[in-house]
Amino acid sequence: MSLRHDSFYDTYHGHEVDHLKIVHHELRRSHRSVIFLAGDSSLDNKYWLEERSPAVNGYERILSPAQMKQDICFWLNKAAVDRGMHHLCCLNTAIEATALSSRACGKLLEQDHFIRDHITEDDYLVVSIGGNDIALMPVLCTILNLLALSWCTPVECLKRCACACPVNSHTDLGCLDCGLLSCLLATPCGWPPGVGYFVDLFGHKVQNYVCKLVGERKPKKVIVCMIYYLDQVGRDSWADCALRGMGYDCCPWRLQAAISTIFTLATQKIQIPGTEVVGFPLFNVLDGRTSEDYVQRVEPSAQGGRKMASALMEVILTDDHLGSASCGESGSESAPHMMAMGC
Template structure:
């Protein structure tokens, strides 16, 4: 009798609780934990954010593409935006100069629901209001280099490879650190040849770095699934004004950038024409994009430490990249 009813009720309650727990969303990621990492985002955080983005509402023409950012701090610029602010202090995330109300599914997975105004934020913002909507995820890694990357993928690179789909988009910007931050002996020799006026020999090296290494890296990222579009970027021009002090001052001085920025800018432009524009990846469309047409070195407000995109610079880059994406999605829509 009553004992059976009681036991059945208890069993039902246990089943209900187990079911409710299994369906409950995992606890939100503290925004401080998500953004405090210097080098990229933790892969486990990326997994949870990506799951949230995938579960969001569909766009007018089906599931919204996720734009995966790959490469270095030209896209993973979050660290530099804090400047003197603490990454672990909640007040930093309430400062509207640094952060903003989280967009869409980001608001459900971050606590507090605030996003740092990095490139991924601005790209998500642009995608949220675009006719063909999309979202962005920062899977790039500060301080990373392109040389040898395809032979030793970083955890964030492997995350892209394992999660990108045929509906998604990949943006790659890398190579600047190979020259400025972690130059190999080969890079140092090529730079010495450039400074000595042996341009042809130096350019042959940079073509290998920015075309062949870039192709190998991109091919590894899309080895499991070919995205609908790969945008391969060439570095922007660096801040011409030496009024801003930064960690790259010695490198810029050695490259003669303070005296004649046009020399390095000419090399960047030549590498884009001779290498980046020639990049191809089997099975997907590649669009080369010159970031130096967006950040041209003339406006100091676009930069931090002369070489990193500021909030303003990141917004300019994201808006330009969003236009490339929207153009592509619009063309694809017309073909349907």
């Protein structure tokens, strides 16, 4: 069965689930393993792109005409072909303009349900989420903690003495409580002010989301990404107001230091029972200095997506990657940086 190229790519909030079912069914016929992308527009960047290439890795049998937008999914499929990994393909099940708060109160979106229902033990899951909880749809307590972290915290304090040990409440009320529960439980459990709140957001809440995606079947590997550094040079973006409010236009290194710190204290500590978890710093790939890597300062361009896909493929194909944490691994971290997390 074929799909019209334009109908497949013209949706804003991810791909339609009916289309995903068709593509997934056809890809499974010739591929043993699927890389599922989950999260937001940091992985679902198709809407922002016009560049196209001939379809590859099975998509040429599905799309009509046989072309793909040069989104991150395309570059991962091309990387699989270029490396001779003919058993491996990628399916974009991430959703533009969504956040962790979009999935509050135990909710999963349609594409999330699709992942949960179709992922297998031979597959891989790549997750990047949380950025829109800050830039696009922040709740009141997120804004307050962000102001404390981005304007009132010395960079050296973040680099040298940041710590956090919040408890995972497994409760996310999203906009219903404006983040108050997380603020009360997590903010006092971190230093400097604001760190505990964001360790809870990018650690516990991301982990709880992933656990819901893989509750039925555990994939071979889960790669949990920390957001890349945003374009520190360009302007005229929908996110300009938010970036200006965070001081990114004048002092980008402050937010960048916060991102790096939260990655160390939260993303790298995530553990999912029954599978290998790798915390991956996208900011090592897109460092904010090359505007051509971005669209609208915050979305990966075709060039940026190619760089991300190349780096992600290295992690996917590496058995013993720095930063991985398997179920039951105790780790060697010591207080105050230790924050063990499990589903």
